[in-house]
Amino acid sequence: MRAVCWWGKGEVRVVDTPDPGILNPRDAIVRVTLTAICGSDLHLYNGFVPTMMRGDILGHEFMGEVVEVGSDVKKLKVGDRVVVPFAIACGACFFCRKGMTSLCDNSNPNAWMLDALNGYASSAAFGYSHMYGGYSGGQSEYVRVPYADVNPFKIPNGLPDEKVLFLTDIFPTGYMAAENCGIEPGDTVAVWGAGPVGFFSAASARLLGAERVIVIDRIPERLRLVQEQCKAETINYEDVDDAFETLKEMTGGRGPDRCIDAVGMEGHGHTIDARLDKVKQLMKLQFDRAHSLRQALHACRKGGTVSIPGVYAGFIDKIPMGVAFAKGLTLKMGQTHVHKYVRPLLERIERGEIDPSVVITHRATLEDAPDLYQTFRDKEDDCIKCVMQP
Amino acid sequence: METSTQTHGQTNVGSVERWLSVVAGSALAAYGIRRRSIAGFVVAGIGGALVHRGATGRCMVYESLGITTADEQDDSRISVPYGKGIRVEKSMTIDASAADLYTFWRDFENLPRFMKNLESVKVTGGNRSHWIAKGPLGSNAEWDAEIINEIPNELIGWRSLEGSDINNAGSVHFTPATGGRGTVVKVVLRYDPPGGVAGAAISRLLGEDPEYQVQEDLRRFKRIIETGELATIDGQSTGRN
């Protein structure tokens, strides 16, 4: 089959590989009909995630049709149309049974690596480095899916692929980010980043009753999309002296009630702390650039909530802990427990409350992946979200 | 095994090192990764970190082995008779009843399903069993063991008999976790630091890092019990095959 493979920092290749086979009795094989590139893939592409190997098949946002099931698969059938969450869950452990599927104890064959790094291992994910299990991903014609009665979710015919594909990650990610905010009537929610995750955070904040949504980014077409689709107000942080002051003014001197950092560790910034971060990152002294996180902590209302769907890893310097403490903030974060959200969000799509496909700007085939990765990384060509058909 | 670091110079070496330095405080990363040859890609990428562990790994290991001449188990039911030697203790919480876990473990012939370096265990009658562990280059270490302590659904203790390639003893304890959250399975192993052929076999059996081995064996036990299979990527399709 054809598959998009990580080939080194800044390089992906589309190569011929064997078709995947069933390895465990609870596995299934899915023929991929649509797959996407995620902001999280850019962390791999940009070489920020260790334990990638040349030839690893990328992709954790994919859907398709079941073509084979293992001997212990009970509910899933050949021919079922499914979306598959990016986090791999066993369905049986303490964490899975509590709905915290991205913290599954059992799915990661290399759990020892994350144990070593973080003390306790979280779940595996598709196409996301060997410390996250080393599973081949879904930017390919076929993909092996473990625990097939737990991970794939059946999707009724009738809804097009483009409307349901993002149930695999970014819609639930934005939704969980908004849910973690604990939005109350009258709340103003500020979202850093107008990428796909920022978009779904803003859209979900609306679904969950936020009265105002303010989105901060520097890319005009992304800001335009959240204005149009989420009735968001926007701040282009390159046009203002200080996004903090602007936010404070916009919220009557009180600050946004809830803040969502949908940027993560590759954030960009032009203030002193951001430049220092960049230098340190280049000099390998520090892993993350955390400008947006600092700003969110700073800007948030007293007693408010800062929710962090953007990915961070390692140590980060100069997190204003004193600010968070003084203001009595609540912090929530983590990988999305996608499984918990697939069905309720599918229902919202079926009821027409949201059309996730509006973020798609680029439609292509797997063969175009090398160009698309670059276009998406560099935010060229008004690119917001790329989908690929095998 | 080809690695990102081999093909892309310093960048990834740098990032692996950074990640290691992230946890260098506990020395656990260097410690954990160093033990794992399956992670050829990591090991190959560690570069400087290998030097680092050379400097710091030793004593960490020594400490973690808890090498001691005293037998701190004063509970006479517990079978750790070889007071001198290496002692390992590890716990894992598993979502099953103590009775189910006990029953699975008590059938010693099940042990090689999750103890990676055991070739086979045969029950030879009564409380006795014959154990074969995989050694390097096809060599094996063998011993006979007997159960010396047993409380149904709570604990099993065993020790090797005269004439063993490795003198060893172990016990496994099943204790209900709080709030009905499964069962805490605790393994205590003790063995004589081996020499000669048997020494080679035992260092493979328990690895350079016995804590790690026991931890991973327990993890496999948990996975078999909770999910019925062991998570794997061995044999999957990639751009390397």
Ligand SMILES: NC(=O)c1ccc[n+]([C@@H]2O[C@H](COP(=O)([O-])OP(=O)(O)OC[C@H]3O[C@@H](n4cnc5c(N)ncnc54)[C@H](O)[C@@H]3O)[C@@H](O)[C@H]2O)c1
């Ligand atoms: N928690 C999860 O489970 C999960 C799931 C998916 C993605 N993510 C993470 O979410 C983050 C965003 O993903 P995405 O797909 O939207 O990526 P993306 O790269 O398309 O979007 C990031 C956006 O942030 C903007 N930005 C950069 N610096 C900024 C700053 N200082 N202030 C405001 N905006 C800034 C960029 O211009 C860009 O539009 C990534 O870190 C990704 O890994 C997390």
Ligand SMILES: [Zn+2]
């Ligand atoms: Zn994603």
Ligand SMILES: [Zn+2]
């Ligand atoms: Zn699980």
